[in-house]
Structures are given as C-alpha cells and as structure tokens.
Amino acid sequence: MRSSRSIQYRELFDQLHELSERVDFIVKVTEAPQYRRYVQWKSEQGQGNAEADTVQKQVPGLRVSRAGLNSDQGFGFVDYLGNTYPSGLLNLVAGEVGARTIVDIYRDSSLFRLLRILRS
Structure with a gap:
C-alpha cells in the first residue's frame, strides 16, 4: 500500500x-x-x-526543450510562495507570480532589466 x-x-x-x-x-x-x-x-x-x-x-542523449524561460533568452526561479528570482542562488526577488505573470516579471521588473543590460 x-x-x-x-x-x-x-x-x-x-x-x-x-x-x-x-x-x-x-x-x-x-x-x-x-x-x-x-x-x-x-x-x-x-x-x-x-x-x-x-x-x-x-539523437541519443539529446534533451529537447520547448522555447521559454530556459531557451537561452533567460531564466526565472519561482519559489513555493510565488516569489520570482533570476536564479535560485540569487536571493533578490524580482516579483511575485500571484500579483503578476511570470512573463510580465521577466520582461518588466527592474531586476531582470538590469541583469539583461549587464549581460549585453
């Protein structure tokens, strides 16, 4: 059982x-x-x-992923409370999924925007 x-x-x-x-x-x-x-x-x-x-x-060993947050355009980590981070290892909250969509947070939060500027 x-x-x-x-x-x-x-x-x-x-x-x-x-x-x-x-x-x-x-x-x-x-x-x-x-x-x-x-x-x-x-x-x-x-x-x-x-x-x-x-x-x-x-192609043995190939992992096929659909386009999205992890498709070489960026990454987002959402914890069990809905807080969204650029990484699970970067303890800076970019937004809360309960208040906004993950897409809005990724596109519009000042933290994600700053990280994209630093990356370019």
Whole structure:
C-alpha cells in the first residue's frame, strides 16, 4: 500500500507534467531526480511530448526543450510562495507570480532589466 506522502508526490508530479504540456515555458523542478524519473516513465507510457520523443530517439542523449524561460533568452526561479528570482542562488526577488505573470516579471521588473543590460 502506498503512503499518503507518496500519493501526494504522485498527484503533484501529475499536475506538474500536465502543466508542462500546456505552457510555452519549461517547467523545471530543482533537486528532484524523482520527478525526472516520473517524466521518463510517462514518456515510456506514451504520455510524453511526441515531437521531443521523436527527435530524442534520432539523437541519443539529446534533451529537447520547448522555447521559454530556459531557451537561452533567460531564466526565472519561482519559489513555493510565488516569489520570482533570476536564479535560485540569487536571493533578490524580482516579483511575485500571484500579483503578476511570470512573463510580465521577466520582461518588466527592474531586476531582470538590469541583469539583461549587464549581460549585453
């Protein structure tokens, strides 16, 4: 019998995987190898991203990502409270997802704008 915690993880993984299929940005779970195993399992069950699966079969070891925050245009980290950071390792809040969309925060926050200026 599964523990209630393992059921909660499975439900969360189901929600994250479903979200990753709907949105135009990459849903990335930091420090969660068990989620990567879950995504692999879904792919083996025929429930993964068909286009990415086809390309990955042709080029072993290639990880295909959809365009979005992690597509060489930038990165955003959202914590469990909805605070958005340029990185999980840079403790400067750029905005809150509950108040604005992640796209608005990335495009318009003064912190992300400053980082883009510094990068160029």
